Amino acid sequence: MNGPEIAVTGLGMVTPAGAGLDATWRRVCEGTSTAAATDPRLAGMPVDFCAAVTDLDISAVGRRTVYRLDRFVQLVLAAAHEALADAGLAAADWDSPRVGVVIGCGMGGVATWEKQHARLLEQGPQAVSPLLIPMLTPNMAAGEVALACGARGPSFVVSTACASGATAVSAARDLLAAGVCDIVVAGGTEAANTPLTVTGFANLGALSRRCADPAAASRPFDADRDGFVMAEAAAVLVLERADHASARGRRPRAMLAGCGSATDAHHPTAPHPEGRGARQAMRAALRDAGLTPGDVDHVNAHGTSTVLNDSVEAQVIGRVLPHGPYVTSTKGVLGHSLGATGAVEAALTVLSIQQSTVPPTANLENPDPALDLNLVTKTPARLPVRAALSNSFGFGGHNVVLAFRTP
Structure with missing residues (x-):
């Protein structure tokens, strides 16, 4: 990679496995699904289950603040609070114009949108919240994180569908x-377990229909x-420059060694049949990181x-990494x-x-015999x-691969 080495010095996470990094890591190592039976919000929908966050701690957000935030922002604020504490950082300790925030998000406040639209139809314009x-x-995912932690450098949200979190890290x-920042708070957030969004994905044919056995539904x-x-x-x-982390005596969890991005330019929702963009992105990440397969x-x-x-994806991994990682x-x-x-999986890769x-x-339980993977x-x-490597691919043909290595 050209330029300074980039260190990962803090992680924070809120997932259906629990609030906090340890809860998620423990559950993914156990290998037990978090998908639960019928979600009341999805009753009557073609797919009526999901994997939801059930124990969000809003104390880090503040009860006086949380009412004005959609859930996707509440989640990322909690994750950012943990990540900054993990990195041993506080606003009083940094040069705030040199601290940036980049967050990935595919959908935004869809729960608020659906709720307020229903109010408009049922009760009229006067019932719509002025905070809509x-x-x-x-x-606002980036804006609220910057506000909460006093980061005055560049802040923005990127949207590349299901690759958004990885795009934010890149x-x-x-x-x-580029030397614009010393520290960047980067990640992704989404809270789209809503009737309209779930129905849209279901009608697209993207969701599992195992409504009778949700825990067994996701089976990559x-x-x-x-x-x-x-x-x-x-x-x-x-993320921070390695020399900056070293100067404050912080040992990295891992190094972000390289990033690769490419576009299929093939189809709005389907990947290129030969994984053209995914293969290009994987090879670009390796090249950027100075790694061999x-x-x-x-x-x-x-x-x-x-x-x-x-x-x-299996075809692409086999071609780019034939040694079988x-x-x-x-x-x-x-x-x-x-x-x-993409951000969740980047953190888990670290x-x-x-x-x-x-x-x-x-x-x-029954690995597809057509897929030759270890x-x-x-x-x-x-x-x-x-x-x-952490792979992330999204609708629109977006492909982003992040390469991490030991410090």
Whole structure:
């Protein structure tokens, strides 16, 4: 990578596995799904289950603040609070114009949108909240994090569908490498487990229809996979130049070694049949990181549990990394949190490096024989992880791959 080395010095996470980094890591290593039976919000919908955050701690947000925020912002504020504490950082300790915020989000405040639209139809214009616009616009994820932590450098939201969280991390790296910032709070968030959004994905044919057995619904790379499980989540990584972290005596959890991005230019929702963009992005990440394919010990796959995505991704991993690194998809446990998932999986990839552990892919009972991958199943794989890739792919043909390595 040209420019300064980039250190990951803090992590924060809120997922259906629990609020906080430890709860999520523990659950993904157990390999048990978080998808639950019928969600009351989805009653009567074609798919009536999801993976939801059930124990969000809003104390970090503040009860006087939380009422004016859509859930997607509440989640990312909680994750940012944990990440900054993990990095040992506080607003009093930094040069705030040199601190940036980049957050990925695919949908924005869809829960607010649906609720307020219903009010408009049922009760008239006077019933619509004056806070509607600041609650639903996606940019408020970055704006509210910057406000909460006093970051006065560049702040913005990126949207590349299900690659948004990874795109945010890549954009944050660019701010650091260009010398614009010393620290960037980067991540992704999504809270789209709403009737309209879930129905839209269901009618598109993207969601699993295992309504009678939600816990078994998300099964990446399994021969019996039939779609993904909707989820909500947020994850934040604190990134800083390695020399900046060293100067304040902070040892990195891992290094963000490289990033690769490419576009399929093929179809609005389907991946290129030969994985053209995904392959290009993986190779670009390796090149940017100065890694050879053989250096990669682990791939945290996008692995959505859809028939087409898993097939194409397996083909690409096999071609780019023919030596067979350990592959997992944590969506079997956490479901698919859309714009947040790239940041969630980036954080989990960092933990795999730090803990020398690759979590298993949940519900992988009958691996698809057409997919030639070294998949981790049942129990975690314990091994030194020198370097790892985190794959993220999104509607619109967006492909983003992040390369991490040991410090």
